[in-house]
Amino acid sequence: MHVHRFEKLWFGASLVLIVAFIGTIVYGAIGPGVAMVGDDGGTINAATVSDGDFEETDNFRSPGVYESSDGEGVDVYIVARQYLFNPGTAQPIEVPRGEEVTFHVTTADVTHGFNLAGTNVNTMVIPGQIAQFDVTFEETGEYGIVCHEYCGSGHHTMAGQLHVVP
Numbered sequence: 828m829h830v831h832r833f834e835k836l837w838f839g840a841s842l843v844l845i846v847a848f849i850g851t852i853v854y855g856a857i858g859p860g861v862a863m864v865g866d867d868g869g870t871i872n873a874a875t876v877s878d879g880d881f882e883e884t885d886n887f888r889s890p891g892v893y894e895s896s897d898g899e900g901v902d903v904y905i906v907a908r909q910y911l912f913n914p915g916t917a918q919p920i921e922v923p924r925g926e927e928v929t930f931h932v933t934t935a936d937v938t939h940g941f942n943l944a945g946t947n948v949n950t951m952v953i954p955g956q957i958a959q960f961d962v963t964f965e966e967t968g969e970y971g972i973v974c975h976e977y978c979g980s981g982h983h984t985m986a987g988q989l990h991v992v993p
């Protein structure tokens with residue numbers, strides 16, 4: 828049977844595409860730089876977050892920036908709620924350049940997103956969960972914080988600021 832030259836060509840091209848598609852999926856699954864929700868932070872009672880009472884909670888503190896207990900870097904505790912970040916929206920979060928910043932982010936109500944605009948600092952913020960991740964900022968600068976999960980009528984206004992200071 829004779830196979831036309833163009834048939835062979837297109838057959839070959841479609842095989843290349845199939846391999847390429849599988850390659851992108853494999854890369855997404857095991858490649859570098861792809862991080863989903865940090866689940867190191869553990870869980871938290873969503874009602875506790877809503878009440879803002881963290882006295883009895885050993886893996887979350889009142890929203891704010893704290894020196895790390897080991898003396899290196901800082902811990903930042905952030906509560907997202909419709910439609911702000913505390914801290915971050917009313918006042919910028921200030922973190923030091925060149926030190927490890929451990930973020931602990933949770934929500935007082937619905938699912939939100941937390942993204943530092945223009946970076947790969949990006950997590951979902953899920954009720955009952957604490958998203959935890961480390962970032963070291965090598966340069967000073969100002970970043971916008973955006974909520975990238977639809978969370979209600981004010982979603983598009985939900986934003987904040989983070990300043991990396993010397």
Ligand code: CUA
Nearest residue numbers: 974976978982
């Ligand atoms: Cu919070 Cu969208």
